[in-house]
Amino acid sequence: MKKNMFLLVCAIVSSVFVWGQDERMISGTVSDGNSPISNVQIAVLENGESVFSNTDGKYTIVADTGDVLTYTYMGMKTITIRVEDVTRILNPIMILDVNELDEVVVESSKRLSQKNIEEQYTVRENIIKTAYGYIDAERSSGRIGFIQEDDITFAAGNILNLIATGRLQGVQIIDGGVFIRGISSIENRRPAVFDVDGQIFTQIPMWVDLGNIKRIAVLNNLAMTTQYGTIASGGVIVINTLAGNIAKKGIVDQAKLRNNFYKDDALDSEGRKNNWPAYKKQLYASTSVETAQITFKELAVTHSNSPYFLLDAQAYFTEEWDRADLGEEIIANHFTPYTENSVLLKALSYQYQEQGQYEKANATYKEVFLLRPNYAQSYLDMARSYREIGSTIKSASLHARYGYLQEQGFMEIDTAGLGSIMDREFNNLLALEKDAVVEKGKRNKLFVAKEDFEGTRVVFEWNDGEAEFELQFVNPGKQYHTWKHSLADNAALIAREKNFGYNTMEQLIDGSLPGNWRVNVTYLGNKSLTPSYLKATVYHNYGTRAQRKEVKVFKMSLKNVNQELLTLRSAMGVASK
Template sequence: MKNSSITLLFILLFFFNNLFASFSAPQSITIYWDSSLSLKNRDIEKELQFLDSFFKLYSNSEVKLITFNTSKVSEDLYTISSSNWDLLYKKINNIIYDGASDFSLVDIGGKEDLLLFFTDGKSNLGNIDKKLYTPRIITISSVKDVNKRLLHETAYYNNGYYIDLLSSDVKQAVQSIYDNKVLSKLQFVNSNESNENYISGIVEDEAGLLGNVDIEIKNKNIKTITDVNGVYHIKANPADTLMYSYTNKKTVILTSGNAKVINVKLQEKSNKLDTVFIMSEKKDTEVEKVIIGDRIVEKRSLGYAVQNISDQNISPDEVKLGEALAGKFSGVVMGNNNDSSQMIIRGFSSIQGSNHPLFIIDGVPISRNSGLSAQNKSRMDFVDPSNIADITVLKGLAATNRYGSLGSNGVVIVTTKTYLSNYEKSNRKEEKKKKIKYNRYNGALEFQFKKKSIFIEVLENYNNVDMAYEHFISFMGSNTKNIMYFLDSASYFFDKKDFEKGIQVLSNLVELYPNDTSVLRVLAFNLEKYSLLEYAEKIYKRILHISPNDTQNYLDLANNYYNNKKYQKSVDLFNKMSNNKIKDIHTFNGLNSQINNDFKNLLSNRNQTWNLKNVNKSNFLLPKYKLRVVTEWSHPQTEFEIQYINPEKHFFTLSHTKESNKNALNTEMKEGFLSDEYVLSDLKSGKWFLNLIVPEKQVPNTKYPRYLKIEVYTEFGFSNQKKQTHLINLDTVDGTKIFASFDIK
C-alpha cells in the first residue's frame, strides 16, 4: 500500500511538473515592424498598449524584432521573462520611419510559434512570398489608411487574426489571439461569376466614396470590404442582416430583403446603432462603356472614379454646355451665367483664381482663362449641346494623371457626334515629315556642369553619412512637397557609395506620391540612373497598374526588362505591343516607330534560349541609322527644344512646344505617350553637339520638377553601336544647356 502511494505521488509530481513546464515554456515570437514613411504617424501608444497586454498573456517568450522598409534595417533578439519587455519597448520607441516598404523582406516560412506583423499593408516595392508551411500570423494596424484586404487575408490564410487597433478593444483583441479566434473569410465576386444571390452597391460618407468599409452578414462567417471606389459585392439571402462598419462612423445594420443593389451612406459615429432597410431592384444592363479621350473602354476596367452621360440625358431645350452638365454629376457644382471658372468638381483649388476643370473636346484641351469677375469669365459656349454624344467627368489623381497639373481640378471630356461618327474609320496615324533647315550657331560649345543644390551643400558639411542622414530625417517633415529635397539628398548618399540610404531616401517619393505617375516616373528615371533596375521595374509596374490605358507605360516596362537582362519578358511584352494585343490599349500609333526599333534592337541580341516562335520574322531585320535620339519626359505637355549642331557649327532645331507643335502634343495626351524619337541616316562626319533649350515662360516647380531622359544612339544597328543616356532636370537649365557630344564617322 505504501509503495503504491509513493508511486502515485511520483506520477502526480511528474504530471504537475510537466503541466507547469508547458505553461511556463517560452513562446517563440517574431515581430516584423514596418518602419516605412507612411507609418510615421502610426498610433504608437495603441501599439505599445497592445504589446503590453500581449506579453501579460505570453509572459515568457523569445522574441525576434525585425524592422524593415526598403531593406532589413535591424534584427534583435529579446528574452521576455515574467512579462518584462522593457528593452523591446525602448527599441520600438526609437525606431526611425523612412523610405518605402518591401514586403518581400517578410519571411513567413520560419519555425516561430507566432508572427506579429505591424504594418498598414501597403507595400510599394514588393509582395510577401507565399509559403506552404507558416506560423500563425497576426496582422496589426494602427492607422486609418490601410490595405485592409491584404491584412485580413494574410492573417486568414495563415490561421491568424487581423486587429485594427483604431476600432478594437486592446485587451479583447489580445484575448482573441490567445483563444485562437477564427476570422471570417472575405468574400469577393469574380467578374465571370454568376450574380445570383449577390448584393452589390456602393458605400459613401459626406466626403464621397469610401474604401475599406467592412460589410459582414450577422451570425455568419461571411464578410467583405469595399474597394477604393466604395464598391462591394457580397452573397446574401433575403433574410440576412448586413452590418456596415468603418472607423469613427456609425455602424449601419440592415435587412437585405429582395434587394440586389444596396447603397449606404455612413454618418459620423454616435452611441447607438441604426437599423436601416435599403432596397432597390437590380436592373439587367449590358457592360457599361465610356469614352476616354479617343478610346471607348469598359467603365469597370478603369480603376478610378468616372461618371458619364450620353446624348439621351441631354434635352433639346438645354442649349448651353453648362445646362447640359447641371445636376447630372454628383460632386459637381456649376457656376453662374455659363461661367466655367466657377465650376467645381473636387473642391476649391484657388481662392482668387480659376477653379474650373480641364475641358477636353474631341481629344483637344480647351484653353481657359482665370478670374471670377463678369468681365473675365471662362465661358462654356465652345460646343453645341445638340452635337454632344457623350460627356465624361474624371475625378481623382489616378484619372487625371494623363493630363498632369492641367487636370488638378478634374477633367470634363466631351465627345461630339461629329467626331464619334468618324471614330472607327479615322486613321490618326501621323507620318513625321521633317524638313531640315540649318542655321548658324554662334554660341560656345561648352558643357555646363550642374551646380550643387543647397540640400547637397548642407549634407556635405557633416563629417560622415550617418550624421548627414540624421539631418535629412530631421528636416524631411518640412520638405514633403519638395521633390528635389529627396532627389538631391539621395544623390549625396549615392555619391558617398551608401546605396542603402540612397534607396531609402528616394523611395520616400512612392510613399508620399503613391498614385502620381509624373512623380513616380521621375523616381524611376533616377533609379535607372544609379543602375537600380529591379527597383525601377517595381515603379514602372506601379505606374502601369495606375494608368493601364497609357501606351508609354508598356514601352517603359518592356525596355526596363531589356536593360535588366530579363530578355524573355521583354520579348513577350514587345511582341504584344507590336501586334496590338494589349487589351486596355486601342492603338500604339504614336509609339509604333519606337516600339519597332527597340524590339528589333532587342532581337539583335537573341540566342537559342529565347522563345521566339510567335515573333514575326520581319522584326529580325534591324534598321541602320547614323543617329537615333529618343527623348522621354516625365510630365504631360512638357515643352523644350533640342538643337543638333554639326561639325561646321550649323544647327537645326526639333521643337516640342505648344507654339510650334500643338497637334503633336494633343496626340500625345490622347494616346497617353510621353516620348519621341528622331533618326538620321545621312550626317556630316565629325563631332556633333546637342543643345537643350527651355522656354522662357517655364517656371521651376519644386513639387513637380520636369525631367527629360534622352538616349543618344550612334551607329544604331551597326556592330559599333553606342548609347549615351542623359537625365536632365529642366528646372535647373538656365535658358540653354549643351548636354551631349558624339562623333559621326
C-alpha cells in the same frame, strides 16, 4: 502558367482605354505670360460643361481623367489639354492668334520698354519681375524694398522666419499674417499677398526654398499694386526664384536665326551648379559620407515633404558616395509622396536606370503600369525594363501584347509617332537577342526586318505630359535645328501624345557628318511650379552586335535658359552630361 497569362491579359484589356471615373477639381490661372486673362472660356469637351476665368485669370472646373479641356478667348489661339491621372493644376499661357504681321518700324525712345528692362534683369538688382511685368525701382512710382540672393541665409529655415528677421523693411507678422506698414489697409488688417514667379498666393508660400530665391521685393503703394486689384490692398511681396525667373541676356540675333549657327552660349554644368537650390549645394559640400548623412538629417527637417528634394538626395548618396543603400533608405522612409503618383514614380525609375539599378527600376515601372494600363508608354517602358534585367522573353511578350491589343481594337494604332519607335525597338530586340527569345527550331521561321539605321540613336523621354521644352541639336559644323515641344509651337503633337499616352521621341545620328554633336535643352515649364525630368538613352553602334547604351537623366527646373545636355563624341564615343 497559360491560365495566369490569360487572366492577366484579360485584366489589362478590360482596363485599356477605359478612363476611370476619377472626377476631381482642376484649377489654375490663365495668362498671356505676363498678365492674367479674364473671361477665358474653359470647357470640358466631352460634356460641354464650362466656366470662365475671373478678373485674376483664375478658374476651377470639374473633370474626369481622360477629359479634354479647351481654353478659348477671342484673338488667342485655342488651347486643348487632356486631363491625366495626376492633373490637378493647369496654368496655361495663351498666345495671339496671328497669321501674319506687317513690318512695323518703331522710333527710338528714352523710355525703357519691358524688353529693355528684362534684358537688364540679371545685371541690375533693382529690377523685379511681377505677374504683370517688370518693375524698375529707379523709375517706379514708389520706394521698393529688396532682399537679394546673397543676403538670404539658410539659417532662417523658411520664408516666414526670413520675414520675421526684419530683413524686409516695413514688413511685420501679426497673428500669423504678413502685413506691410504704411499701407492704408493695415488698419483694416488686410494682409499682404505673395507673387511667386507670376502666380498670386493669398497664403504664405511656406514651400518656397530659400536657397532657390533670386530676389524679393515689397510693393507697398497703390500705384504699384493697382493691377492686382482689391486682393492686393494690403500690398504685395514679390518673390523671384532662380528656377522661374532667369531673364534673357540679350536681343535675339536674327542673322543667327536665319543661318542657325550655334554660338556656344548654352549654360554648362558649372553654370547649372550655380543655380542649384541651397540644400543641394549643402549636400555636395559634404567632405565625407558621415557629414553628408548629418547634413541630410538637418535638411530633412524642413525639406522632407518635397519629393524633389528626396530624389536629389537619393541621387547624391547613390552616385557621389556609391551608397545605393542610403539612397534607397531615403526613398523607403519617405515614400508617401510617390504613392499612386505616376509622374513622380517615373522620375524615380529614370534615376534607377541611370544608376544601373535595373531591378529597382523594373519594380517601379510595374507600379506605373498598374496606374496607367491605358498608356502606350507603359508597354514601352516595361518592355525596355525587362530587357535591361535580362528577361528578354518578357520584353518580347510586352511588345507582342501591345500589338495584339492594337489588332483587337483595344488600343488605337499609331503609325506616325510611337508606333515607329515601338517597331524599331521590337525589331532590334529580335535581331540582337533572337536566340534568347525564340526556340532553336523556330528561329528560321521568324522574320526580322533588316535594321534601316546604324549609328547613334538617342531616345528622349519625359515624366510629365505637361512638360514643355525645346531640344537643340548642334551638328559638328555648329549648325543647329530645334525640336519644339510646346503648346505654342506644336499643340497637335502634344495632343497626339496625350491621346495615345506616350512621352518619347527619338533622334537618329548617322555617320554622314562625323565629329562632335551637342544636344541642349531649354525648359519652358509644366503649367505648375514643379520640375520635370528628361531621360536621354544613347545607343552607340545601334543595330550592330557592338550596340551599347547609357542613360542620362536631366532635372528640368531652370526655365527659359538654353542648357547643355549631352555631348555625342562620334558613334564610338560616349555621352557626357
